[in-house]
Amino acid sequence: MAFLPILRLAVLIATTVFAIIVLGISAHLTSLSEEFLGGYFVFAAVAIAAAVLTMITLPAMIGIDFLRRGAFTSMVLVELIWVFVLWVLWIAAAALAAQEQQNVFGEGNSCNYINTDLATACHEFGAIEAFSFLAWIVLMGYNITLLVYAIVGANRGNKTWTSTVGDGLLTPRGDAVPVTPMSTGGEYSGAAPSMQYPPQQQPQWTGQSNHTPMTAQV
Numbered sequence: 001m002a003f004l005p006i007l008r009l010a011v012l013i014a015t016t017v018f019a020i021i022v023l024g025i026s027a028h029l030t031s032l033s034e035e036f037l038g039g040y041f042v043f044a045a046v047a048i049a050a051a052v053l054t055m056i057t058l059p060a061m062i063g064i065d066f067l068r069r070g071a072f073t074s075m076v077l078v079e080l081i082w083v084f085v086l087w088v089l090w091i092a093a094a095a096l097a098a099q100e101q102q103n104v105f106g107e108g109n110s111c112n113y114i115n116t117d118l119a120t121a122c123h124e125f126g127a128i129e130a131f132s133f134l135a136w137i138v139l140m141g142y143n144i145t146l147l148v149y150a151i152v153g154a155n156r157g158n159k160t161w162t163s164t165v166g167d168g169l170l171t172p173r174g175d176a177v178p179v180t181p182m183s184t185g186g187e188y189s190g191a192a193p194s195m196q197y198p199p200q201q202q203p204q205w206t207g208q209s210n211h212t213p214m215t216a217q218v
Helices: 003-036 042-067 076-105 116-155
Strands: none
Touching (some): 003 116, 042 076, 076 116
């Protein structure tokens, strides 16, 4: 069960790194568009929003989970909903970037422009699209994996929706069944065996002694 917590940590860290990259590129592209076009691209605004939300929430989820086990932000249901919201934002940013790049620069453009600002903007379109797709794929894959684990764990009787990823979603819960040790050769079972005699072999106590009393002679 160590697989899922490790996967969660890797996905959250990787997505945070992607968000930092996208935020920097989108901010620079927005600066260029404001300077030369007097406006901004919608996909760049969506990418900035997705990156900011990712950078705020995912590191907070990691930190809170380390500091306090069983926190509200670490619940499986909350994590499923929020990761779903994030990967929807990322796929929206990636799709809008791909569409806008085709509309502005044309399909299959290699960004070989003499104007350095135009060439930079063309490359930034592709970079935002690529990293947004990566963030979407990583988050969606983790979201589906976590959902499958949660459903399987719930079918086994676990309270997976209100537990955390580190609680062991597939471990069956319930009262432990006491195990009675079996007595094998050379092992002591801990209880003295009760001896049963057949009726004909049971010892008889008559109250009389078989020894002849000795009399002292003077």
